[in-house]
Amino acid sequence: MTTHPAAARTPQQDRSRATRARLLAAAVDCLAELGWHGSTVAVVAERAGVSRGAAQHHFPTREDLFTAAVEHVTAERLAAVRAHADTLPPTGPARTEAVVGMIVRLYTGPLFRAALQLWVAAATEEPLRERIIGLEGHVGREAHRAAVEFLGADESRPGVRETVQATLDLARGLGLANLLTDDSLRRSGVIRQWASLLESTLRPVGP
Amino acid sequence: MTTHPAAARTPQQDRSRATRARLLAAAVDCLAELGWHGSTVAVVAERAGVSRGAAQHHFPTREDLFTAAVEHVTAERLAAVRAHADTLPPTGPARTEAVVGMIVRLYTGPLFRAALQLWVAAATEEPLRERIIGLEGHVGREAHRAAVEFLGADESRPGVRETVQATLDLARGLGLANLLTDDSLRRSGVIRQWASLLESTLRPVGP
Numbered sequence: 208m209t210t211h212p213a214a215a216r217t218p219q220q221d222r223s224r225a226t227r228a229r230l231l232a233a234a235v236d237c238l239a240e241l242g243w244h245g246s247t248v249a250v251v252a253e254r255a256g257v258s259r260g261a262a263q264h265h266f267p268t269r270e271d272l273f274t275a276a277v278e279h280v281t282a283e284r285l286a287a288v289r290a291h292a293d294t295l296p297p298t299g300p301a302r303t304e305a306v307v308g309m310i311v312r313l314y315t316g317p318l319f320r321a322a323l324q325l326w327v328a329a330a331t332e333e334p335l336r337e338r339i340i341g342l343e344g345h346v347g348r349e350a351h352r353a354a355v356e357f358l359g360a361d362e363s364r365p366g367v368r369e370t371v372q373a374t375l376d377l378a379r380g381l382g383l384a385n386l387l388t389d390d391s392l393r394r395s396g397v398i399r400q401w402a403s404l405l406e407s408t409l410r411p412v413g414p
Numbered sequence: 415m416t417t418h419p420a421a422a423r424t425p426q427q428d429r430s431r432a433t434r435a436r437l438l439a440a441a442v443d444c445l446a447e448l449g450w451h452g453s454t455v456a457v458v459a460e461r462a463g464v465s466r467g468a469a470q471h472h473f474p475t476r477e478d479l480f481t482a483a484v485e486h487v488t489a490e491r492l493a494a495v496r497a498h499a500d501t502l503p504p505t506g507p508a509r510t511e512a513v514v515g516m517i518v519r520l521y522t523g524p525l526f527r528a529a530l531q532l533w534v535a536a537a538t539e540e541p542l543r544e545r546i547i548g549l550e551g552h553v554g555r556e557a558h559r560a561a562v563e564f565l566g567a568d569e570s571r572p573g574v575r576e577t578v579q580a581t582l583d584l585a586r587g588l589g590l591a592n593l594l595t596d597d598s599l600r601r602s603g604v605i606r607q608w609a610s611l612l613e614s615t616l617r618p619v620g621p
Contacts, residue, residue, distance in 0.1 A: 242538035244451050320537065323590075327534040330527065330593050331449035340594050369607035376604060377580055380587030383530075386537050387547050397583060400576035404611055 227265050229255040234276035238321035243328035248272055274338045277322050281346050284318055285353060292357050303409070304402035306357045310374060311398055313350070314382030322346075323386070350375055360409050370408050377401060434472050436462040441483035445528035450535035455479055481545045484529050488553050491525055492560060499564050510616070511609035513564045517581060518605055520557070521589030529553075530593070557582055567616055577615050584608060 216224075233255035237246040248269050252262035266272035288309060295309070296302040313319070329339035354371050355362060362368045381397065384390045423431075440462035444453040455476050459469035473479035495516060502516070503509040520526070536546035561578050562569060569575045588604065591597045 240538065242535065245538060323534055324537075326590070326593060327530055328449065330531075331447065331452060336594060343594065366607045366610065369603045370611070372600065373584060373604050373608050376587035376591060377584045378587065379590050380583035380585065383533070383586050383590065384583060386533060387543065387550060393579065396576045397580050400573045401580050403573065404577070404615060408611060 223265075226255075226257055226261060230257055230262055230265060230272065231276040231279045234272050235280045235318060235321045238273060238276070238324045239317045242324045243273075243332075246273065246324075268334075270334050270338060273325055274335075274342055277318075277325055278342055278345075280318050281322070281349075284313060285349055288313065288353065295357075298359070300402070300406045303358065303406045304399060306354075307374065307398050307402045307405065309357070310350075310354055311378045311381050311394065314378040315385045315394070319382045320386065323382070347375070358405070358409060367409060370405065374401070374405065430472075433462075433464055433468060435486075437464055437469055437472060437479065438483040438486045441479050442487045442525060442528045445480060445483070445531045446524045449531045450480075450539075453480065453531075475541075477541050477545060480532055481542075481549055484525075484532055485549055485552075487525050488529070488556075491520060492556055495520065495560065502564075505566070507609070507613045510565060510613045511606060513561075514581065514605050514609045514612065516564070517557075517561055518585045518588050518601065521585040522592045522601070526589045527593065530589070554582070565612070565616060574616060577612065581608070581612065 230251060234246070234251045237251050237254060241250070246269075248262050248266065249259055251272065252259045255262070262272070266275065291309065292306075295305045325335065326339055326343070329335040351371060354360070354374060358371065358374075360367050360371050362371070377397075381390070381394050385394065437458060441453070441458045444458050444461060448457070453476075455469050455473065456466055458479065459466045462469070469479070473482060498516065499513075502512045532542070533546055533550070536542040558578060561567070561581060565578065565581075567574050567578050569578070584604075588597070588601050592601065
């Protein structure tokens with residue numbers, strides 16, 4: 208196995224990596240604020256303070272840039288969620304509600320807005336379509352695995368897998384409902400109720 | 415109260431009404447296939463076989479045309495759902511599953527694709543924003559009322575209102591998951607499980 212310890216990186220490689228990270232973060236911001244049609248490589252390069260030539264060196268096409276951006280920021284957010292999960296109540300209904308809230312937050316922030324713009328553009332733009340289908344599958348599997356783990360769900364029991372899937376579908380729907388208006392008050396009631404149903408499905412009391 | 419019995423309509427009025435209906439249907443098809451950026455009044459007029467002048471007489475702006483189109487087709491679909499509801503099993507778990515399936519179908523067809531394009535465009539385009547917020551509120555209330563009625567839900571009981579809301583949020587999330595790929599197989603498992611949880615929440619057995 209080849210390893211690349213940080214100490215072996217040249218200053219040139221560090222600069223290139225920092226440029227790439229700035230482009231990816233700026234691309235997600237642009238998508239969320241301006242939508243797919245307002246988001247070009249030139250707009251992102253300017254926002255990131257990077258020359259257009261450097262941006263095109265990292266990402267030859269617009270599709271490359273924005274797909275990589277959503278993928279990268281999603282991985283970052285999932286890592287942050289994993290770190291945050293350690294601070295949740297260890298078991299019981301309070302944990303279930305906290306986990307549902309955490310999952311729903313993944314779908315109600317700027318990253319979801321950006322991903323939604325890309326997703327909806329992919330429905331009508333062929334060059335994006337196949338890439339976003341791949342990204343959607345990958346992100347969906349990661350989110351499902353994290354949800355199973357954080358909820359302590361036993362998917363060998365009938366209905367549990369579908370209940371975890373429903374939790375993620377619900378989160379996506381709550382994300383959509385938050386797109387144009389602040390839906391947080393209504394959402395908190397839905398989260399509380401869903402967590403209660405989820406708890407009794409995952410950990411039924413009785414014989 | 416002034417009434418306008420059909421018999422009093424002139425042939426001119428009938429033609430105008432038919433033109434309007436053709437424009438609205440073509441506008442929804444365009445949105446679903448081409449997205450907001452590909453959908454102009456000119457493209458819709460051509461698809462509807464209507465002159466651009468006539469289209470602009472009915473709908474002075476692009477925002478007028480597409481908002482009216484999604485509103486009109488949603489009202490048509492809700493009316494169709496009401497008619498179809500009479501053919502469902504009258505009570506019991508089979509009715510609940512059929513009703514959930516019917517609600518989810520509202521969010522997985524071409525109308526949802528069109529509405530989603532408009533909704534997501536409204537997140538970044540000011541002239542659309544206020545209109546779509548109004549439309550979203552109106553359609554959301556209608557859908558909620560229909561869901562309560564078809565599920566026979568008693569919203570005075572704790573948690574029932576939020577459970578009905580969650581059902582509509584889930585349906586929206588399932589609609590998103592069906593945007594780029596055919597998600598029907600996975601979706602049918604989620605619907606079945608959701609209906610079973612819903613049935614035990616709406617009609618708990620026991621004291």
